[in-house]
Amino acid sequence: MTRDKVSIHGAWASRWVFILAATGSAVGLGNIWKFPYMTGMYGGGAFVIMYLVCIFLVGLPIMLAETLIGRRGRQSPVNSLKSLALEAGASPKWSWAALMGMVAALLILSFYSVVAGWSLDYIISMGRGTFDGISAEGAGAAFGALTSDPWRLTLWHSLFMLLTGFVIARGVVAGLERGLRIMMPLLFVLLLVLLGYSMTTGHFMQGFHFLFDFQPDRLLDGVLAAMGHAFFTLSVGVGSIMVYGAYMPRQASIGATVLTVGVLDTLVALTAGLALFPIVFAGGLEPSAGPGLMFVTLPVAFGNIAFGQLMGTVFFILVLIAAWTSSISMLEPAVAYLVERTQRSRAFVTSVLALLCWLVGMGTVLSFNVAADAKFFVFAEDGFRLFQWGAEGGRNFFDSIDYLTSRILLPLGGLAFVLFAGWVLQRETVRDELALRHPRLFPWVYWAMRVVAPLGVLIVFVAELVK
Numbered sequence: 001m002t003r004d005k006v007s008i009h010g011a012w013a014s015r016w017v018f019i020l021a022a023t024g025s026a027v028g029l030g031n032i033w034k035f036p037y038m039t040g041m042y043g044g045g046a047f048v049i050m051y052l053v054c055i056f057l058v059g060l061p062i063m064l065a066e067t068l069i070g071r072r073g074r075q076s077p078v079n080s081l082k083s084l085a086l087e088a089g090a091s092p093k094w095s096w097a098a099l100m101g102m103v104a105a106l107l108i109l110s111f112y113s114v115v116a117g118w119s120l121d122y123i124i125s126m127g128r129g130t131f132d133g134i135s136a137e138g139a140g141a142a143f144g145a146l147t148s149d150p151w152r153l154t155l156w157h158s159l160f161m162l163l164t165g166f167v168i169a170r171g172v173v174a175g176l177e178r179g180l181r182i183m184m185p186l187l188f189v190l191l192l193v194l195l196g197y198s199m200t201t202g203h204f205m206q207g208f209h210f211l212f213d214f215q216p217d218r219l220l221d222g223v224l225a226a227m228g229h230a231f232f233t234l235s236v237g238v239g240s241i242m243v244y245g246a247y248m249p250r251q252a253s254i255g256a257t258v259l260t261v262g263v264l265d266t267l268v269a270l271t272a273g274l275a276l277f278p279i280v281f282a283g284g285l286e287p288s289a290g291p292g293l294m295f296v297t298l299p300v301a302f303g304n305i306a307f308g309q310l311m312g313t314v315f316f317i318l319v320l321i322a323a324w325t326s327s328i329s330m331l332e333p334a335v336a337y338l339v340e341r342t343q344r345s346r347a348f349v350t351s352v353l354a355l356l357c358w359l360v361g362m363g364t365v366l367s368f369n370v371a372a373d374a375k376f377f378v379f380a381e382d383g384f385r386l387f388q389w390g391a392e393g394g395r396n397f398f399d400s401i402d403y404l405t406s407r408i409l410l411p412l413g414g415l416a417f418v419l420f421a422g423w424v425l426q427r428e429t430v431r432d433e434l435a436l437r438h439p440r441l442f443p444w445v446y447w448a449m450r451v452v453a454p455l456g457v458l459i460v461f462v463a464e465l466v467k
C-alpha cells in the first residue's frame with residue numbers, strides 16, 4: 001500500500017547518488033578541519049571514543065529519522081513534516097522544527113563560507129610556494145595576516161558563496177548530482193594520496209597512537225563537544241539529510257544506505273586525522289593548537305618537507321571540495337521550501353538566500369578583525385549579558401553562531417525529528433520505509449530512535465545548560 005509521492009524538485013538517479021550526496025554533505029570542514037583540532041584539544045583517543053559513541057547511538061538514529069521523513073514526505077523539510085503530521089493526526093506545528101533547522105542551516109552556511117574561503121586563499125599561497133621553508137611564527141603571522149584583512153576575507157567568502165549558489169541554482173540533477181559525481185571520487189583519491197604521503201613522514205605511528213590511545217582520565221572532558229560535533233559532522237538536525245532523502249528512490253533500503261553514509265563519514269574523519277597528525281608531528285608541532293591547526297601548523301609542516309608544496313596544494317583543494325559538497329546541502333532545504341511556497345524560480349530564490357547568508361557571514365568576517373571586541377553571550381560576575389563591546393569573556397560573532405548552532409539548534413532539531421519518527425509516525429510506516437536488510441534488527445533500531453537517541457540528546461543538552 002505504498003502511495004508514492006514525487007518531488008517537484010527532481011530525484012536522484014539511484015540510491016548511490018543519495019549516498020554520494022549525503023556523504024558529500026556529511027564530509028566537510030567538520031571532518032578535515034574541526035575533527036582533528038577538537039581531537040587535539042580534548043586529548044586524542046578519549047575524544048575519539050566519545051565521538052564514536054555519539055555517532056552510532058545518537059547521530060545515526062537521527063539520520064535514519066530524517067531520511068525516512070524526507071522520503072515519505074517528498075517535499076522540503078518544512079512541508080514534509082507538515083503533511084506527515086496532518087496525515088498522522090498530529091499537530092502541523094511539528095513543522096516548526098524544520099523551520100528552525102532551515103534557519104540554523106543558513107546560519108551555519110554563513111560562517112562555513114568564510115572558513116571555506118580560507119582554503120581558497122591557501123590553495124593559491126601554497127601553489128605559489130609562499131610557505132616554502134616557513135617557520136611556525138611565519139605561518140602564524142601569515143594566518144593572522146589573512147584573518148586580520150577584512151577585504152581579503154570578503155573576497156574569498158564571496159567567491160565561495162557564489163560557487164555554492166551556482167550549483168544549487170542549477171537544480172538537483174544538473175547541479176547537485178552532476179557536481180557530486182565529479183567531486184566525490186576526487187575527494188577520496190586526494191585523501192588517500194595524502195594518507196599515503198603521511199605514511200612516509202616517519203611519524204605515522206606517533207599519529208596513530210595519539211588518535212587511538214585511550215586516556216581514561218580525559219574521557220569526560222570532551223563529551224559535550226563530541227555530541228555537538230556528531231551532529232555537525234553527520235549534517236543532522238537541520239533538514240539537510242531530510243531534503244536529500246526526499247529525492248531518494250523508493251526501492252532503496254534506508255537502513256543500509258544511512259549506515260554506509262555514517263561509516264564513510266567516520267572513516268574520512270579518522271583518515272583525515274591519520275593523515276594530519278603525522279605531518280604535525282613530523283614538523284615538530286603541537287597537536288593541541290585549536291582552530292588554527294589546519295591553517296597554521298599544516299603550512300609549516302608542508303613548507304618543510306619534501307614535495308610539501310605540491311601536497312599542500314592538493315590538501316587545500318581537498319578541503320575546498322569537501323566544503324563545497326557540504327555547503328550546498330545547507331542551502332537546499334530553504335531553497336526547496338521557498339520554491340514550493342513562492343513558486344518563484346530556483347535561480348531567484350537561491351540568489352536571495354545566498355545574498356542573505358553572505359550578509360550574515362560578513363559578521364563572521366569582521367569578528368576576526370575590526371569587530372573582534374563585539375562579544376555575545378557574556379557571563380560576567382554581575383550577571384549575563386547578550387551583548388557587550390569589549391567584554392572579557394564571551395564569544396565573538398563567529399564563535400557565537402558556531403555555539404548557537406552546534407550546541408543548541410542542532411541538538412534541538414535532531415531531537416524533534418527523531419521524536420517525530422519514533423512517536424508520531426506509525427510503527428509500520430517506519431518499518432516499511434527503513435526496509436532493513438535484516439528485519440530482525442528492526443526492534444533494536446526502532447528502540448534506538450524512540451528512546452536511546454532522544455535520551456542521549458537530552459542528557460547532554462541538560463549537562464550543557466547546568467555546566
Ligand code: TRP
Pocket residue numbers: 025026027028029030031105108231232233234235236237238240326327329330410
Ligand atoms: N557535515 C558537514 C561537515 O562536517 C557540515 C554540514 C553540512 C552541516 N550540512 C550541515 C552541519 C547541516 C550541520 C547541519 O563539515
